Amino acid sequence: MPNPKRNGPRNGGERQRPQLEAKPGLDARMAASRILGAVIDRKTSLDGMLDAEHGNPAFTALNDADRALVRAILQTALRHLPRLELILKALLDTPLPEGARALHHLLIVAATQMIYLDIPDHSAVDLAVEQANRDPRSRRFAKLVNAILRRIGREKQELLDYVSDVPCMPDWFLDRLTEIYGEDHALAIAAAQLEPVTIDLTVKADPEQWAQKLSGRVLPTGTVRLDPFKGTITALEGFDAGEWWVQDAAASIPAQLFSDLDGKRVADLCAAPGGKTAQLVLAGAHVTAIEQSQSRLRRLSANLDRLQFQAETRCVNLLELEDEQGFDAILLDAPCSSTGTTRRHPDVLWTKDSADIAKLAALQERLLRHAITLLKPGGRIVFSNCSIDPIEGELLVDKVTADHPELQIVPVDPANWHGLEEAITSRGEFRTTPAMLASEGGLDGFYACVIAKT
Numbered sequence: 001m002p003n004p005k006r007n008g009p010r011n012g013g014e015r016q017r018p019q020l021e022a023k024p025g026l027d028a029r030m031a032a033s034r035i036l037g038a039v040i041d042r043k044t045s046l047d048g049m050l051d052a053e054h055g056n057p058a059f060t061a062l063n064d065a066d067r068a069l070v071r072a073i074l075q076t077a078l079r080h081l082p083r084l085e086l087i088l089k090a091l092l093d094t095p096l097p098e099g100a101r102a103l104h105h106l107l108i109v110a111a112t113q114m115i116y117l118d119i120p121d122h123s124a125v126d127l128a129v130e131q132a133n134r135d136p137r138s139r140r141f142a143k144l145v146n147a148i149l150r151r152i153g154r155e156k157q158e159l160l161d162y163v164s165d166v167p168c169m170p171d172w173f174l175d176r177l178t179e180i181y182g183e184d185h186a187l188a189i190a191a192a193q194l195e196p197v198t199i200d201l202t203v204k205a206d207p208e209q210w211a212q213k214l215s216g217r218v219l220p221t222g223t224v225r226l227d228p229f230k231g232t233i234t235a236l237e238g239f240d241a242g243e244w245w246v247q248d249a250a251a252s253i254p255a256q257l258f259s260d261l262d263g264k265r266v267a268d269l270c271a272a273p274g275g276k277t278a279q280l281v282l283a284g285a286h287v288t289a290i291e292q293s294q295s296r297l298r299r300l301s302a303n304l305d306r307l308q309f310q311a312e313t314r315c316v317n318l319l320e321l322e323d324e325q326g327f328d329a330i331l332l333d334a335p336c337s338s339t340g341t342t343r344r345h346p347d348v349l350w351t352k353d354s355a356d357i358a359k360l361a362a363l364q365e366r367l368l369r370h371a372i373t374l375l376k377p378g379g380r381i382v383f384s385n386c387s388i389d390p391i392e393g394e395l396l397v398d399k400v401t402a403d404h405p406e407l408q409i410v411p412v413d414p415a416n417w418h419g420l421e422e423a424i425t426s427r428g429e430f431r432t433t434p435a436m437l438a439s440e441g442g443l444d445g446f447y448a449c450v451i452a453k454t
């Protein structure tokens, strides 16, 4: 047999590639495996890789239906990762070779489809075996892939029962939550993030009427929570007319913690994509929206345009912002670990660790200390973020207020928050976790605190 590599291409220099038969759905599964690998092994955040224009090339090359499939596979796989890994471990006589990461990801993707996404077993198995055969790193394991996945098909229910009590979080995070909230609450948070994701709207006016029109209900935050529906959000009544915007119930709390904002000069310091800017404008404030990312600021402006809202926008690093006049009120919704949003962003727990949380807390402390210098005496600042670790919330506020006798926490009045009393701390801060408002389907984890400057 001649060695094609040594002899080189024969027809005028053009290399002949074997034509691989196109298999519907195979490209999507290969993209899902590759992106899963980037999340787990290289700690790359999912959002960027699933961006329609600038995302991972394996994703952007897909049609809309395949993109939706990849999203569903990845969200589901990352939500259930510890259970899926335990199932694979139970089915393997010996562990996979350490470097066989492509094989591991391929098996997780196929198992996700068979166990959690109701894809017919034969189709998932065929495609996974084909995928293994097409990848030189996994080819020699094609028979193993076939055997393991067929067993999953046969023993699905037993396997699900076997892992049903396993919390779907990395150990370091579950340990940290247990330390903060106690074991029961920590396990409730782990369970809550497996619940179906809810869609919440903040409406300009009349939530009851919008809840009726769009088939939803009004939550204690005034948010309209939609019943599960098929279709696209942008096709719903009121979207084009700018009557509402999508915003998780918890994310709507911080901007509601100011008292009268009418006519006040208010800074929204980490503003994009602008959900809270819109609330401040709606409350009658003259808003200056500060955001350091040009592309995110463009998104904020587009969102405000749709809502027919106006705000001054400035693309600047908050740490370099100066303002002689001073603001009457400031909202600082700081960049954080986002550990309260794992229902929607399950990759967070696999791409961040405790060192990231500490780094982000240090950044937030600098941002808060600078924000205080921009506030007029007599003004109020609301500090918030979507982390559920007090290092980024309660403890950080303690540290900063301890150095500033002119700052005091203004307690939130539980009487104004019927149904959410459990989310108000003894000091009067807001502290939601995904395990709260359980009868309504939960909400994101958030921290928010009102601080007055004398």
Ligand SMILES: C[S@@+](CC[C@H](N)C(=O)[O-])C[C@H]1O[C@@H](n2cnc3c(N)ncnc32)[C@H](O)[C@@H]1O
Residues within 6 Å of the ligand: 251, 269, 270, 271, 272, 273, 274, 275, 276, 277, 290, 291, 292, 293, 296, 316, 317, 318, 319, 333, 334, 335, 336
């Ligand atoms: C948690 S998001 C804000 C969400 C926003 N408040 C909302 O409700 O739609 C944090 C934002 O802060 C921006 N950011 C981070 N560091 C910043 C800085 N030093 N100066 C200005 N903006 C910053 C990020 O680009 C990001 O858009």
